[in-house]
Amino acid sequence: MGSALLSQWVNGPEAITVVDPAGSDVPDGVALVTDRSEIADDQFDCIIAAVKPQLIDDILADYVSNLAAGGYVLSIAAGYSAARLSKLMGDAPVIRTMPNLPAAIGRGVSGICPGPHANDDHLAHAQDFMSRAGSTVTVDSEDKLDRVTAVAGSGPGYVFEIARAYAEAAMKQDFTEDEAREMVLGTIGGAIAMASEPGAPSLEELRNSVTSKAGTTAAGLDALNGDGGLSTRLHDTLQAAYDRAVELR
């Protein structure tokens, strides 16, 4: 996820250093170090926590001395609470965010939540920073951010899985993998673009506009969600993701 954001952040004014022992590829203009000792006590206005939440306790405390006076820690980690991170980082100001993967093409959706000691300047920077990767929503509680995680952070995973299953079903209608992918992604993309037009009707109205009485769509929709099974499944999906975020706090 860090690489996806970096691909947008690299176009901004900040000088960026990535520390990654795996030596992942970074865009031109970004400094990469593979060993924390290489940055010694260099000072940074913003330290970004972009490792797995389960690794934060072991990794982030080593960077307390690298945070410049007046700087803040920006976390993209799911669940891990701002209070816990602030304490780990010597009572540093923390802003938690929750981006999603289409940030890689500037089409992400990011939640932002100010945590302990964060001031208006930190929040304004975080909002500007995340908005370079797509749209943002600022929430006033971490519980809400964990719900953003369930809806949007993990969301591309649900969408890719739905598209994958949709394409698999198309292949069972005797289309090749390429044909199925093109039709399914074209259909999803076209429908989403239409629903996203300014002044577009509600999703329910749009669905109804495809559905002729006793026609093919009605037959398909009846199989898809006639018993409410899809609605229940999606509710359970979001709840399970939220519950996992709570466990990671």
Ligand SMILES: NC(=O)C1=CN([C@@H]2O[C@H](COP(=O)(O)OP(=O)(O)OC[C@H]3O[C@@H](n4cnc5c(N)ncnc54)[C@H](O)[C@@H]3O)[C@@H](O)[C@H]2O)C=CC1
């Ligand atoms: N994958 C996604 O769609 C999203 C992920 N996130 C959050 O982003 C964070 C990273 O997740 P992913 O990008 O999926 O995982 P990832 O495994 O792809 O990336 C983690 C990176 O951390 C690096 N790393 C490991 N040990 C390190 C160390 N000691 N110092 C510095 N870097 C180290 C790894 O080499 C790797 O490049 C997690 O906290 C996750 O909750 C948030 C939103 C969406």
Ligand SMILES: O=C(O)[C@@H]1CCC=N1
């Ligand atoms: O699966 C995860 O835990 C991360 C957070 C949101 C998306 N990926």
